[in-house]
Amino acid sequence: MYYTYKLSTLRILVQQQGKGMVNTIGIIPQSDINKYINKDGMVVNNDGSLSTIVHQYDRFDILVKKYNSVVKSLEKKLSEQGT
Secondary structure, three states: OHHHOOOOOOOOOOOOOOOOOEEEOOOOOHHHHHHHEOOOOOEEOOOOOEOOEEEOHHHOHHHHHHHHHHHHHHHHHHHHHOO
């Protein structure tokens, strides 16, 4: 939407991939995604820090599996706590 100027009436901050608040990874080639995943399976920014928000993770099977694993683990913990 930004690049089609449909948001031209808004103040928008565009940040480079891997350097901003949202790490949009859908543009990364499948063959390069491991360069953006740390040893714990988490997506990192260009400087190696953890990405706060990962946009389009669902484009990569390895990240979908990681996400599903984390969600199942949290659900189990909540279930054990009776929440």
